[in-house]
Amino acid sequence: MKILIGISSKKYSEPTLDVGMRIARTLKSSTTILDVGQKINEFSYKDVSLANELMESWDLDRPGVDVLEWAYNYLKKKNYIEKNSSEPGFSKNLLVDKGNGRSEVFLKGIILQNLSLILRNGDIIEELRDEVHSFNYDLAIIGGSGKRSMAHDLIQYIDSSIFVVNNFNQKQKYRILLAVDDSPGTSKAVKLGVRVAQAFNIEVDLITITNEKEISDKYHNASSRAEKMMRRSGVKSKVKFIKGELVNTLVEVAGDNHIIIMGTSSQSPLSKFFLGSKPLDVMESCNCPMLIVK
Amino acid sequence: MLGFSERSLTTILFWVTRKKWLILSFLLSISFFYIPSPEGLSPEGHRTLIIVLVALSLIISETIPLPAVAILILIMEVVLGVDTADGVASSFMSDAVFFIMGSLMLAVSIVHQGLDKRLALLVINITGNKTWRIVMGFVTISALLSSFIGEHTVGAMMLPVALALIRNAGLDTGKATKLSSVLLFSIAYGCAIGSIGTPSGGGRNVIMIGYLAEFGMAEISYLDWMKMAYPMLLLEIPIVGIILWRTFTPSQKIMDSSVRKLKVQVAKTGKLNANQLMAIGIFILVFIGWIFFSPIIGLGIVALSGVFLYLSFGLIDWKEINRNTNWGVILLFGSAISLGIQMRETGAALWVAEQTLTYLEIIFQDVEIVRWFVSVIVTGLLTNLLSNAATVAVLGPIVLDMGGDPIITGIMTSIASAFAYLTVVASPTCMIIHSTGLITSADYFKAGWKLFIISVFLLLIISLFYWPLLSL
Numbered sequence: 001m002k003i004l005i006g007i008s009s010k011k012y013s014e015p016t017l018d019v020g021m022r023i024a025r026t027l028k029s030s031t032t033i034l035d036v037g038q039k040i041n042e043f044s045y046k047d048v049s050l051a052n053e054l055m056e057s058w059d060l061d062r063p064g065v066d067v068l069e070w071a072y073n074y075l076k077k078k079n080y081i082e083k084n085s086s087e088p089g090f091s092k093n094l095l096v097d098k099g100n101g102r103s104e105v106f107l108k109g110i111i112l113q114n115l116s117l118i119l120r121n122g123d124i125i126e127e128l129r130d131e132v133h134s135f136n137y138d139l140a141i142i143g144g145s146g147k148r149s150m151a152h153d154l155i156q157y158i159d160s161s162i163f164v165v166n167n168f169n170q171k172q173k174y175r176i177l178l179a180v181d182d183s184p185g186t187s188k189a190v191k192l193g194v195r196v197a198q199a200f201n202i203e204v205d206l207i208t209i210t211n212e213k214e215i216s217d218k219y220h221n222a223s224s225r226a227e228k229m230m231r232r233s234g235v236k237s238k239v240k241f242i243k244g245e246l247v248n249t250l251v252e253v254a255g256d257n258h259i260i261i262m263g264t265s266s267q268s269p270l271s272k273f274f275l276g277s278k279p280l281d282v283m284e285s286c287n288c289p290m291l292i293v294k
Numbered sequence: 295m296l297g298f299s300e301r302s303l304t305t306i307l308f309w310v311t312r313k314k315w316l317i318l319s320f321l322l323s324i325s326f327f328y329i330p331s332p333e334g335l336s337p338e339g340h341r342t343l344i345i346v347l348v349a350l351s352l353i354i355s356e357t358i359p360l361p362a363v364a365i366l367i368l369i370m371e372v373v374l375g376v377d378t379a380d381g382v383a384s385s386f387m388s389d390a391v392f393f394i395m396g397s398l399m400l401a402v403s404i405v406h407q408g409l410d411k412r413l414a415l416l417v418i419n420i421t422g423n424k425t426w427r428i429v430m431g432f433v434t435i436s437a438l439l440s441s442f443i444g445e446h447t448v449g450a451m452m453l454p455v456a457l458a459l460i461r462n463a464g465l466d467t468g469k470a471t472k473l474s475s476v477l478l479f480s481i482a483y484g485c486a487i488g489s490i491g492t493p494s495g496g497g498r499n500v501i502m503i504g505y506l507a508e509f510g511m512a513e514i515s516y517l518d519w520m521k522m523a524y525p526m527l528l529l530e531i532p533i534v535g536i537i538l539w540r541t542f543t544p545s546q547k548i549m550d551s552s553v554r555k556l557k558v559q560v561a562k563t564g565k566l567n568a569n570q571l572m573a574i575g576i577f578i579l580v581f582i583g584w585i586f587f588s589p590i591i592g593l594g595i596v597a598l599s600g601v602f603l604y605l606s607f608g609l610i611d612w613k614e615i616n617r618n619t620n621w622g623v624i625l626l627f628g629s630a631i632s633l634g635i636q637m638r639e640t641g642a643a644l645w646v647a648e649q650t651l652t653y654l655e656i657i658f659q660d661v662e663i664v665r666w667f668v669s670v671i672v673t674g675l676l677t678n679l680l681s682n683a684a685t686v687a688v689l690g691p692i693v694l695d696m697g698g699d700p701i702i703t704g705i706m707t708s709i710a711s712a713f714a715y716l717t718v719v720a721s722p723t724c725m726i727i728h729s730t731g732l733i734t735s736a737d738y739f740k741a742g743w744k745l746f747i748i749s750v751f752l753l754l755i756i757s758l759f760y761w762p763l764l765s766l
Contacts, residue, residue, distance in 0.1 A: 010468070037731065041718070042360045043681045044446070044725035046398075046620035050405050051450040051726050057408065058454040058559075060461065063731045066468030121729075126312065157308040159301065269303040 001029040004137040004160070006128055008035065010070045012143055015168035017071055019289065020141040021080040023163070026199035032116040032137070033071050036127045037064035062095060068105050068117040081115070095119065102131075125153050132158045139192075141165060144289070151283055155292055156272060161192065161264075163291040164283060167256060174289075176204040177258040179250060180226050182218040185263020189293040190226045193261045196291065197235040200259075204230055204237040207253060209246045247281045260290040315355035319348045327374075332645075339642035341374040345633060346642070346688060353626075354679055364625035367633055376636050385632040390504035392594025394497040394683070395624045396601055400580070401447035402618040403604040407573040411560045413439075414455040418560075423553040425473070425546055429480045430535040432456065436484025437531050440723075441491030441524070442581055448488070449723035452481045457730065458559065462552035470732045473544035478727040479741060480538055483715060485723040487530040487749075489682075490523045490712045492516060493593055494584055498686035500593050501631060502708045505690045509638055511700035516584045516593070521764055522705055526756050533748055541741040569609055576603045630687035643691035651696060662698070666757075669693050669703050670750055673710040678720045682711040706757055713749050715742035 005020035007013035017033070024031040040048050052062050061069075072090045075081045094106040098118075105117040120127045132140055137160045144151060144166025151164045178193045180186050197204050206226045208219045223239050230237035242249055254260050265277035272280070279292045298306070310317065323344050331340040345367055352363045371382045413435070421431035432452065440448040456477040461467045465474070489495035493503055493516055503519070506512045566574075580600035588596050604610045637643040654664040673693070677685040686708055693707050694700050714720030716738050718728045727733050 038729050040729055041681075041725050042356065043620075043623055043684075043719070044722040046618055046623075047401075047446040047450055047722040048726050048729045050402065050446075050618055051453045051729070054405065054410050054450060055454045055457065057410075058458050060454055060457050060467065063468075063729055066466070070468075129308070153311070157304055157311075269300055269307055273307050 001027045001139070002135065002137045003027070003029045003031045004128075004132060004135075004140045005031065005033045006036065006124075006140065006142040007033060007067060007071055008124075008143060010067060013067075013071070014074065015170060016141060016143040016165045017074055018078070018170060019163065019165045019168060021075060021078070022199040023139070023141070023196060025080065026195055029138075030114045030116075032118055032131075032135070033068065034118045034120065034128070034131055035064050035067045035071075036124045037119060037121040039122050062103075062119070064119045064121070065095060065105065068119060072105075072107075072117060075115075090117075100130075100134075101127075125150055125157075128154060129158050132160050139163060144168075152280060155264075155280055155283060156269075159294060161188075161291065161293045163289065165289050166283075167287055168289045169256075172257060174200065174202055174257055174259050176200075176202060177250070177254050177260050178204055178206050178226065179246070179260070179262045180206050180208045180219070180223050181210075182222045183263055183266055185266060185293065186222055186226070187263075189261050189263040189291075190229050192291065192293045194229060194233045194235055196259065196261065197230075198233070202259075204235055205240055205253075205258070206230070206237050207240045207242065207250070209242045209244055209249045211243065211245065213243075215241050215243075246278055247285065250282055251286045254286055254288050256287045258288050260286055260288060262290070262292055264292055264294045313357050315351055315357040319351045322351075323348050334648070335645040336641050338376050338640040339637075339645055342371075342376050342633070342636050342640045342642040343646070345370045345374065345376070346637065349630070349633065350680070350688065353681075353684055359622065360626045361622040364622070364629040367629035371632065371636060376640060382632055385635040386628045388504055388508070388628075388631055389592035389594040390497070390500045390631055391624065391628045392592065393494075393500040393597050394594075394627050395619075396594055396597025397444045397494065397497065398446075398619045398624065399601040399615050400577070400597060400604070401444055401450070402615050403601065403610040404443065404447055404573060404577065405450050405618075406610055406614055407570050408563070409570055409573070410451040410454055411563045412566065412570070413451055414458070414556060415560045417455065418553050418556060423548055423550045425476075425544055425549050426535075426539055428459070428549060428553075429476055429539055430532075432477060432480035433484040433487075433535045433538070434531050436481050437488035437491075437527060437534075440485040440488030441495045441527060443577070444494065445485035445489045445496060446722040446726075449481055449485050449726045452485075453478075453726055453730070455556075456481060458556055459549060459552050462555040463546055463549055464552075468731065470734070470737075471544065472542045473546055474730075474732045475737060476538050476542040476544055478730065478733055479542065479737075480535070482721070482723040482727045483534045483538065483741070483745060484531075486712050486714050486721055487527055487534055489721075490709045491520065491527040492523070492584070493519050493588075494581075494597070496682060496708075496712065497627060498683040498711050499708050501627070501634075501683060501686050502690055502704045503593070504631065505634060505638075505694060506700055506704050508635060509691075509694060509700075511694060512704070513589070514701065514705075515589050519705070522761060523709060525760060526709065526752060529752060529756075530749065533752075534745060537741050537744050537748070541744070572607055573604070573609050576600055576607070576609070579603070627683055627687060630684055634687050634691045638691040638695070644695045646692050647695040647697075650692070665693070665696050665698050665703060666706070666754070668696065669706045670710040670753060673707050674713040674746060674750065677711040677714050678716040681719065682714050682721055685711050702757060702761060706753060709753055710750075713746050715745045715749075 003024045095103045096106050098104050103119045139161045141163040144164045208223050262279045283290050326344045331337050349367050372379050417431045417435050421427040457467050460474050493499045503514050583596035658664050693703050
């Protein structure tokens with residue numbers, strides 16, 4: 001499994017990094033931390049790159065490398081990277097141009113084979129989308145603060161699952177709120193939900209919300225399958241059936257102490273573009289982290 | 295659906311959302327094409343204005359790459375029947391484009407000589423360790439150098455000096471402080487005011503000189519330009535320094551250890567080597583060539599002669615020049631100048647000028663004020679939205695068709711296009727300092743609006759009281 005963690009600044013990216021690395025550790029996945037720097041106007045990008053080249057001769061790092069260095073040190077401090085490595089790991093002034101506006105910090109040491117630190121410059125949505133499409137990530141993890149429109153666009157236009165780390169409080173005890181129905185997306189959501197629950201060592205609420213007067217068998221069956229999977233994986237779960245409208249009810253139940261997990265909508269891209277979709281609506285109104293599984 | 299896979303459909307929808315300005319421009323241009331030409335505007339002029347609108351919206355929105363905008367302008371000029379392919383080709387290349395190409399190549403050649411450390415030493419030796427003196431030194435050196443070498447070169451060379459001082463002061467170079475703001479803006483604004491001083495300060499000055507000559511209005515020499523614009527540059531230096539210091543007064547009033555560390559760092563590089571001396575010598579030759587030979591052979595050819603010398607003496611590899619020259623910008627300015635010439639030849643510029651005069655005269659009651667308003671205020675505002683050279687390329691033919699003394703109007707427009715204080719996209723140096731992540735878009739307004747207003751008034755005073763004293 002390949003995970004992409006998108007960070008933007010030292011100030012706001014700590015929860016995103018924390019969530020991303022917990023999941024990456026549980027899944028033993030190959031992880032890329034990506035910082036998308038300022039978009040450089042086309043009139044000036046050669047001038048900026050000339051200035052950046054000169055900065056290297058002054059032993060000054062390119063803008064953005066400091067954010068990646070901070071991320072690297074944070075991972076070390078939180079033991080996501082082994083401390084006893086004899087190698088220094090992060091190399092100052094060693095940014096390798098990978099082409100296509102993409103540069104990678106050269107990391108020393110065998111233990112760092114599964115970690116890449118990448119710097120890009122440009123429009124954040126286009127750069128994240130290009131990174132996901134070019135390198136086939138399975139899961140993209142991004143921050144949620146003040147960037148609902150960015151998350152909205154990414155959910156619509158990228159192929160990987162997306163975790164929007166919205167209002168994540170590292171001290172809060174969360175539960176997972178996993179939306180279950182009979183759609184094909186649910187089984188994928190349950191599989192990843194198990195791993196997220198294991199990563200955070202938390203319990204899962206399997207919630208089925210429907211407008212039906214009598215909850216039909218298809219929902220009961222889907223819920224039982226999900227519960228069985230949780231039990232087999234050693235994750236504690238509770239089953240809930242609620243009558244009501246999906247989006248508002250889910251947002252209300254989630255409050256700010258759940259991590260919502262939903263499968264992606266099975267609507268066509270055109271219909272999602274013009275009419276929206278339930279996962280998009282939930283993401284726009286919820287006040288907690290949310291994972292949409294594709 | 296329609297034979298598209300879900301992924302292809304998503305890609306198409308993504309493209310549509312990202313390229314909405316392109317689609318909108320296309321639809322608008324078709325609509326305008328079918329609207330009857332307004333009275334007094336020829337069909338060719340009408341179509342030229344459609345191209346101007348499309349080009350402006352695409353440049354501002356950055357929805358497609360700049361070279362693509364450049365190519366689109368050329369295609370539209372021919373397809374819409376504004377001119378023949380040969381006519382467009384001949385208006386595409388001019389001495390102004392040679393100059394822009396030459397000055398971008400000279401920038402690469404100079405930056406690669408490692409003269410930035412010499413420059414740092416020069417600044418520090420003049421200013422000493424007091425922060426306000428360092429700020430004044432940054433503004434002065436940036437302004438004086440950029441008036442000859444061009445702002446993008448000076449901006450690129452001064453940036454590491456400022457960042458090294460910030461780092462040596464024990465501050466995080468990734469965290470914005472008042473010290474970082476004042477030092478970085480002193481480079482950007484210093485370069486902006488410097489670029490007005492001589493024709494070689496910026497491509498837009500040469501574009502204006504090119505228009506004046508092409509339209510048979512005036513021939514301006516390098517020294518004539520300096521006589522008109524350099525006093526304003528010199529007056530602006532203390533103004534910029536004081537405004538920046540008052541807006542971003544840092545807590546570090548003395549940078550003793552920072553300056554000492556910088557001197558140690560620079561001392562390691564040793565004395566000027568032969569290549570650096572030769573590089574400086576060639577630039578002095580270019581400068582002399584601009585003063586004495588440009589009236590005969592053109593500013594662009596002089597700049598290209600300098601590039602020829604740098605390449606011939608092995609001071610720079612062609613690969614480096616090729617890699618670091620922004621060919622897209624050269625293409626765009628070639629197209630923009632071609633469009634400017636078509637605006638003049640088809641009467642589109644005259645029509646826009648007359649309409650502007652008619653409507654604005656109702657508000658201002660005086661044609662002189664209208665002319666000043668468009669040359670200075672409209673140019674100053676547009677330069678902050680577009681880019682300074684593109685602004686002059688598009689507005690130049692219009693303001694020159696508004697009557698009055700073309701030299702006064704032309705130089706006033708060129709100078710106002712340097713009032714690029716308010717946005718990131720206004721000039722290359724604004725973008726260079728923004729790329730550090732230490733300057734936000736909002737920061738440009740903090741000191742920028744004060745400088746904009748003062749510069750407008752200063753230009754007014756100089757054009758009213760100083761320029762009439764010159765016998766040009």
